[in-house]
Amino acid sequence: MKTLDLVIIGGGPIGIACGLEAQKKGLSYVILEKGPIVNSLYNYPTNMQFFSSSEKLEIDEIPFISNEAKPKRSEALEYYRRIVTSNKLNMHLFENVTHVEKVNSLFEITTSKDTYKGINVIIATGFYDIPNKLNIPGENLAKVSHYYNDPHFYAQQKIAVVGASNSAIDAALECYRKGAEVSLIIRGSEVGQRVKYWVRPDIINRIEEGSIKVFYNATLNEIKPQEIIINTPDGLTTIKNDFVLALIGYKPNFKFLEQLGITLSDDDKKLPTYDPNTMETNIANLYLAGVICGGMETHKWFIENSRIHAKMIVASILEKRK
Known part of the structure; x- marks a missing residue:
């Protein structure tokens, strides 16, 4: 050798x-x-x-x-x-x-x-x-992914995107524009400051106009086959869900x-x-x-x-x- x-x-x-x-x-x-x-x-x-x-x-x-x-x-x-x-x-x-x-x-x-x-x-x-893990019940379901590839896959689906950085925000915007119903779950009080400067105003505008729903100061509590439970400042909230993109680094x-x-x-x-x-x-x-x-x-x-x-x-x- x-x-x-x-x-x-x-x-x-x-x-x-x-x-x-x-x-x-x-x-x-x-x-x-x-x-x-x-x-x-x-x-x-x-x-x-x-x-x-x-x-x-x-x-x-x-x-x-x-x-x-x-x-x-x-x-x-x-x-x-x-x-x-x-x-x-x-x-x-x-x-x-x-x-x-x-x-x-x-x-x-x-x-x-x-x-x-x-x-x-x-x-x-x-x-x-x-990938960093959520460490919550349901994270191992097939509907959950810690990686994102192409928005076409999520067209006409209810998806939850977890995260506030570039990967999460890019995924949320792309999937929304391909016809997905997108909910953003952000642990902090705002979209991440490191998000690309030409993308951050876009996501903020989509949130403000109601095109993309956001849960600030929130975390996922549990993932179920057809819904997710979110821990928000107002308590636990359950919404219908088809896919979860846990893009948390x-x-x-x-x-x-x-x-x-x-x-x-x-x-x-x-x-x-x-x-x-x-x-x-x-x-x-x-x-x-x-x-x-x-x-x-x-x-x-x-x-x-x-x-x-x-x-x-x-x-x-x-x-x-x-």
Whole structure:
């Protein structure tokens, strides 16, 4: 079994950036992605538009041209796929990492298809794989989803959207415009302040005109096959319901990080330990890159401000060779 200079776990934009940098610097590497190229982006809603402009989503100074200033999901998929194929990156797709263990000075990485050895490992797995749960009765019913794809599915249905962030608001507006009867359930007193600035006035106007019903300072109490029970400031309210979209955010795979020996902060943020100058964790030669660095602070790191992690990590690896 060949020992690689670097094994990159995660084939999203930051994982790709790490692969590009490793390739440029002559390091032997592999990128392991459990699904298709940029699996997380592929699983974003079909009609999603990014908050960031296209130039802020560029990696390795490769131009990203989009029809509008803020690109759509389909344009991002095209952009990152072209980078992988045109640069002939060594990316193994649909290969899920099942175990990572450090034996002496080398890492042994086991996947659903093969086994690898690496001197260095980068974890660039993001946080989109594990949804936050409501932890209420009925959450496991087939009518409940923690992911949203296409509004056509919900046409002429009574749907409840739980959440106040971009994913929830986008879903509520799209489904409403495809003929769904939408109820928004928001834990706080207003639509989230981080909602895209061109979308927030739209949802507020739809709420004020009565097109979309909203329950502020409310939580779901129970989900039943044909109705839901909402805990509101005025008490429990029951409404008819066909589908529930519980879009309340996602979190990194903390169990995986802990199994690797990476220490996490004791508070609710669960911030992983790493050197901000090199991105190296408390485990020698084990690095973090991208949004996973923020723990539960999933709004801290984005593609645009974590692109630099690739250069920082590869520079650290090369420095250790001297």
